[in-house]
Amino acid sequence: MYADWIAADWGTSNLRLWAIGPEGQVMVERSSADGMGKLTPEGFEPVLVALAGDLLEPGRVTQVLICGMAGARQGWVEAPYTATPCPPASLSPVPVKTRDPRLSVRILPGVCQTDPADVMRGEETQIAGFLAMEPDFDGTLCLPGTHTKWVRVAQGQIRHFRTAMTGEMFALLSTQSVLRHSVHGEAFSDPAFADALEQALSAPDGLLLDLFSIRPSSLLNDTPAEVARARLSGLLIGSELAATRDYWRSMPVVIIGDAGLSARYGAALTRAGASARVSDHPALALNGLIAAHAHLSEDMT
Amino acid sequence: MYADWIAADWGTSNLRLWAIGPEGQVMVERSSADGMGKLTPEGFEPVLVALAGDLLEPGRVTQVLICGMAGARQGWVEAPYTATPCPPASLSPVPVKTRDPRLSVRILPGVCQTDPADVMRGEETQIAGFLAMEPDFDGTLCLPGTHTKWVRVAQGQIRHFRTAMTGEMFALLSTQSVLRHSVHGEAFSDPAFADALEQALSAPDGLLLDLFSIRPSSLLNDTPAEVARARLSGLLIGSELAATRDYWRSMPVVIIGDAGLSARYGAALTRAGASARVSDHPALALNGLIAAHAHLSEDMT
Numbered sequence: 011m012y013a014d015w016i017a018a019d020w021g022t023s024n025l026r027l028w029a030i031g032p033e034g035q036v037m038v039e040r041s042s043a044d045g046m047g048k049l050t051p052e053g054f055e056p057v058l059v060a061l062a063g064d065l066l067e068p069g070r071v072t073q074v075l076i077c078g079m080a081g082a083r084q085g086w087v088e089a090p091y092t093a094t095p096c097p098p099a100s101l102s103p104v105p106v107k108t109r110d111p112r113l114s115v116r117i118l119p120g121v122c123q124t125d126p127a128d129v130m131r132g133e134e135t136q137i138a139g140f141l142a143m144e145p146d147f148d149g150t151l152c153l154p155g156t157h158t159k160w161v162r163v164a165q166g167q168i169r170h171f172r173t174a175m176t177g178e179m180f181a182l183l184s185t186q187s188v189l190r191h192s193v194h195g196e197a198f199s200d201p202a203f204a205d206a207l208e209q210a211l212s213a214p215d216g217l218l219l220d221l222f223s224i225r226p227s228s229l230l231n232d233t234p235a236e237v238a239r240a241r242l243s244g245l246l247i248g249s250e251l252a253a254t255r256d257y258w259r260s261m262p263v264v265i266i267g268d269a270g271l272s273a274r275y276g277a278a279l280t281r282a283g284a285s286a287r288v289s290d291h292p293a294l295a296l297n298g299l300i301a302a303h304a305h306l307s308e309d310m311t
Numbered sequence: 312m313y314a315d316w317i318a319a320d321w322g323t324s325n326l327r328l329w330a331i332g333p334e335g336q337v338m339v340e341r342s343s344a345d346g347m348g349k350l351t352p353e354g355f356e357p358v359l360v361a362l363a364g365d366l367l368e369p370g371r372v373t374q375v376l377i378c379g380m381a382g383a384r385q386g387w388v389e390a391p392y393t394a395t396p397c398p399p400a401s402l403s404p405v406p407v408k409t410r411d412p413r414l415s416v417r418i419l420p421g422v423c424q425t426d427p428a429d430v431m432r433g434e435e436t437q438i439a440g441f442l443a444m445e446p447d448f449d450g451t452l453c454l455p456g457t458h459t460k461w462v463r464v465a466q467g468q469i470r471h472f473r474t475a476m477t478g479e480m481f482a483l484l485s486t487q488s489v490l491r492h493s494v495h496g497e498a499f500s501d502p503a504f505a506d507a508l509e510q511a512l513s514a515p516d517g518l519l520l521d522l523f524s525i526r527p528s529s530l531l532n533d534t535p536a537e538v539a540r541a542r543l544s545g546l547l548i549g550s551e552l553a554a555t556r557d558y559w560r561s562m563p564v565v566i567i568g569d570a571g572l573s574a575r576y577g578a579a580l581t582r583a584g585a586s587a588r589v590s591d592h593p594a595l596a597l598n599g600l601i602a603a604h605a606h607l608s609e610d611m612t
Contacts, residue, residue, distance in 0.1 A: 083530075091531070126520075127527040157489070157523060173527075174519040175488065182483045187476065188458070215515035215553045218475040219427075222458060226428040226474075229384070230392070252516045 011037060012067035017299035018058075020080035021132060022047045025057065028296050029065045030303075036296070038065065046079040046086075054086040055108050058115070066112040074115045075103065075303050077135035077295065081117040091122030091129060095167045099138035099301040118302055121168055128173050132295070133159050136266055139297030140289060141166055149262035152279075152286075154271045156181070158250065160257040172257070174250045177271075183221065183242060192228040197236035200277075203244040207278055210248025217249045247278050258284040266294060312338060313368035318600035319359075321381035322433060323348045326358065329597050330366045331604075337597070339366065347380040347387075355387040356409050359416070367413040375416045376404065376604050378436035378596065382418040392423030392430060396468045400439035400602040419603055422469055429474050433596070434460050437567055440598030441590060442467055450563035453580075453587075455572045457482070459551065461558040473558070475551045478572075481544060484522065490543060493529040498537035501578075504545040508579050511549025518550045548579050559585040567595060 013029035023045040029038040044057040058074065059066075066072050081089030081104065089104040103116035120131030133153050140151060145166060153159040156178045161171040184193045209220065224241055227233040251258070263279055263286040265272045272288045279286035291297070314330035324346040330339040345358040359375065360367075367373050382390030382405065390405040404417035421432030434454050441452060446467060454460040457479045462472040485494045510521065525542055528534040552559070564580055564587040566573045573589045580587035592598070 122527065122531055124531070126524055127531050128524065129527040129530055172520050173523045175523040176519055178488050179519065182487055186483055186487060187479055214518075215550065217515075217518060217554070218477055218480065218547070218551050219473050219554050222474045222476040223427055223429065226423065226430040229430055230423055230425070230428050246519070249516065250519050253518070253520050 012070075013037060013062075013065040013072055015073040015075065015303060016062055016065065017296055017303065018074060018076040018080075019078050019132065019135070019295040019299070020054075020076050020086075021045055021078045025061070025080075026295070027058075027062055028299075029062070030300070034300070046082065046084070049086075051086055054080060055110065055113070055115075058113070059110055066110075068112065070112065071114045072112055073303070074113060075118065075299055075306070076115065077118045077299060077302075078132035081119060082131060085117075087117060089117040089119040091120045091131075094121060094123045094171065095169045096121060097167050098134040099141060099166075099298065100305045101134065101302065103302070103306070116306075118299075121171075123170060126172070128171055130159055130161075130171065130173070133161070134168065135298035135302065136294040137161060137163065137168060137298065138301045139294035139299075140264070140266060140291060142297050142301045143291045144264075147264070149264065150257045152258075152263055152265045152275060154265065154267050154275045160254045162257060172254060174253065176246045176250045180243060180246055184239065189221070189224050189238070189242060192224050192233070193235055193239040193242050195235045195239070197234075197239070198243070199234070199236045199240040202237040202240040203274075203277075204281060206241040206244025207248040207251075207281060210245045211252050211282055214249045214252035217245060220245050243274070244278075247275065251278060251282050258282070258286070262286075264289050313371075314338060314363075314366040314373055316374040316376065316604060317363055317366065318597055318604065319375060319377040319381075320379050320433065320436070320596040320600070321355075321377050321387075322346055322379045326362065326381075327596070328359075328363055329600075330363070331601070335601070347383060347385070350387075352387055355381060356411065356414070356416075359414070360411055367411075369413065371413065372415045373413055374604070375414060376419065376600055376607070377416065378419040378600060378603075379433035382420060383432060386418075388418060390418040390420040392421045392432075395422060395424045395472070396470045397422060398468050399435040400442060400467075400599065401606045402435065402603065404603070404607070417607075419600075422472075424471060427473070429472060431460055431462075431472065431474070434462070435469065436599035436603065437595040438462060438464065438469060438599065439602045440595035440600075441565070441567060441592060443598050443602045444592045445565075448565070450565065451558045453559075453564055453566045453576060455566065455568050455576045461555045463558060463562075473555060475554065477547045477551045481547055484543060485540065490522070490525050490539070493525050493534070494536055494540040494543050496536045496540070498535075498540070499544070500535070500537045500541040503538040503541035504575075504578075505582060507542040507545025508549040508552075508582060511546045512553050512583055515550045515553035518546060521546050544575070545579075548576065552579060552583050559583070559587065563587075565590050 018027040106115040151161045162169040319328040326343045407416040452462045463470040
């Protein structure tokens, strides 16, 4: 059975795609480790055909709608950013020339903000998926990850947003810095996380000193790695929450993302006094692509 | 000509040693890339003998006094930390057993602080060298580097200190993070440094957002790499200065270390309103070792 159209989330480290049937059902889901980070512009079409060629009906053109880093400057074709404020489900995708006559590929743009300068690429489609489920949401979406996004949403639009490099900082410090000797393993102390969170929330300007202090604590006091690791996470997330108060202090927050990290952000926000919940809507990127595809189809009629 | 005794600064990434003659003159200076980071405990003596064996008089025992990471837990022999407050030139070194009968090796301890937990190893000897030149100094010594030390000194003692991981953070972010695409090269914009410094001093809690913002600035505004690089440095040093105000607001600061980095910290401190100067005393580690050696010789008489 062939796809009516194909939805794809093509990020830096992998590609996920869904074949959508004629009644809108998801027929097939597939993924590949050939993310944007591994490909030159010429490399994208062969990866797509290798992963999805059997879903393309001979003699017919199949629409493929892509979100994510495939549209970055170093991706397949640059899909320039749309500026805030903007409705994330009705961004204008950029057509991509392909050699395979069965393909009609378009890439959705990311979203940018001028002041302060900020960008997202891929998250806007998850937000579109969330708004497909809760179109009247008025508040902040928090998308924790390597680069955590804080996004003010109202009336179906992305109004403004900020990005914190908390996740990337945690990864670098826990694997590459002097702190790696103190925070090894995966064990995690919730009380130590809460302590560090509150310390950073009440005195966020001490971050560069407090982070270092994790190392002498383990040298002098034999602090267990699970305490040191939770402290590192708590100091970083606490510092992030101190910097993003305008996004969570007086409006509802919904957290979107990986379950473990979402739970950690939910606990942190609740402890900080925010009204926060973790989204339980599945498949937000897919649903965002479906919403964007529906909008494009309306435009054509 | 043989050494009367040998002074050595054995750090993580290299070893420097000086042969001191009978009248206290520096006869020879040598260095090796065999730092503590590359050696197991058994590896230290062969490196020392290979570098300095020809300076050791046959049939006589030559004293070797070492400071730095050779005394860390993962070094040659652990020289446990001395707690603050303490006089840095009269710490008790730990003897090391050697096979070569010409050697009598001792390693100076580092300095620790209980609350907040902090440690130094090697810097205390530079401080002893500084105090040998300015014994009445009452103020703060700032030792910028991978882990910048802020040290309150009075009456010949280290009173208390804090460490900021500013240098390591700069190195990680500029070479390993998403920011590396924006801050490449060595060019550096002084006005951009000053702007970022003042931004971080006035709003240090925004660090995790402001750091990320360097990337979209270059994506959206083609910000030159020299501006982005200076911004990264200014945000980090500004955040550090905001966290260390108690060390520089109402007392003189002297900066010790690499000339370029010292000049940058000097400019930052002056801009922040501190009374700061860069030390012009040469060879502080060597002079600290000489002071420690003199103290040991007094003890023996």
